[in-house]
Amino acid sequence: MEKERLLAALAEDLERIESALSAVQASQVPFINEVSHYILFAGGKRLRPLLTVLCARLLGYEDPDIYHLSVLFEYLHAATLLHDDVVDGAEFRRGRKAAHNLWGNQATILVGDYLYARALRIAVEKGNFEVLKVVTQTTLLMSEGEVLQLLNVDNTGLTEAEYEEVIFRKTAALMAAACECGGIMAGAGPEERRELYRFGRHLGLAFQITDDLLDYLGVSAETGKDLGTDFKEGKVTLPLIYALEVAGDGDRSRLLALLRDPESTPESFHEAREIIARLGGFEKTRRRAEREVEAALSALSRFPENPTRRLLEDLTRYILVRRR
Structure with a gap:
């Protein structure tokens, strides 16, 4: 499905996610709202909350409250x-200019901490202990990821397994947590939760x-950042x-x-x-991405075929051809 048709199919859900984000973001501290709004409404794809909504619907869950739950994953993403x-x-x-270039490092980090806390608050408000367990475990993993990425800057011995x-x-x-929590809200059993994850x-x-x-x-005009940013920062990625x-x-x-x-x-x-191109780094990386897409589609195949599953499959395939 081309991008325009995919966006049209998702338009109503995306609109409701935007409304939910606007409804729950407010803090009593205006400065927090200013910085939060700057990062939250800077053109993000809303993929994570969208996955929560669609995975819940995949199992027949249509309660509008799912949109309120879904935005916690956008908060976590924005914090990182x-x-x-x-x-x-x-x-x-x-x-656009990164937030720390406008408000400084200290304020930006503290607002990021606020967004983490706000996400956890939404999880608590749902009153579902399984959702809360998944969300808190995910915040631990994400924090580890930030530390590992920092430790591996300039690590030219990084292996493919370590990179993964x-x-x-x-x-x-x-993303795995967003999918699993959609399933939890829909009453998914253990095997369904594993496949969604x-x-x-x-x-x-x-x-x-x-x-x-x-x-x-x-x-650059499409990705929103300068090309080669990771390379200039010494990040060793798969290519x-x-x-x-x-x-x-x-x-x-x-190269070194x-x-x-x-x-x-x-x-x-x-x-x-x-x-890197001459050595086949880009082509091999593209093939690895294709294998991950096939594995994602394999997990989806465990669920009954319906319009939501087909939409998730189209969204998954789009990952490989997107330009931003």
Whole structure:
């Protein structure tokens, strides 16, 4: 399904998610509202709350209260974006100045903490202990992911398995939790919950792997950030891991020199990109993303075929062709 048809099919749900976000965000501290609004309404895709809504509907749950629950996953996501941008010293987020460049590191981190707390409050308000268990465990995993990512900056010995552990905690765990909690609200049994979690995990891995490809191969005007940001920050992602695995001494030395160059230029990034492409790093990364999509679709196949399942399948396939 092309992007326009997919967005049309999701339009009503996305509108209701936006309304739910606007309804529950207010703090008694105006400054918190200002910073929260800046990150929450900067053009995010709302994929995580959307997954909660659709996974609940997949099992026949149509209670409108699901939209209120779903936004906690957008709060958690926004909190990590605020924290990540401070840690990375990012200049831009979604085509605008990163929040810490407007309000400073301390205030931005504290607002991120508020969003974490607000998400947990929503989970408590639902009065469902299983939802609360999943959400709190996920916040632990996400915190670990942020730390692991920091520890692995410039770690050119990072393996594919170690990389997967980082992106599972950083990205996939939240999507998996969003899917599982939709199922919990719909009264899913243990096996259904496992399959929904598996679906979200593989979808999240595919999403992050595609993000890492877009950092090298995307278009800045579409991704909302400068190309090569991860490379300039010394982040070792899958295209580079795959390239280093097969690189000869000359290519390896040159790639490492470009990665560690404190005066990185657009020209040096383009050179690194050409080496990675020649060594098959991008193609192998794309194939890995495709395998994750197939695994996500396999998990969905355990559920009866219906319009919601088909919509989730279309959304999953779109991950591979998205440009932002």
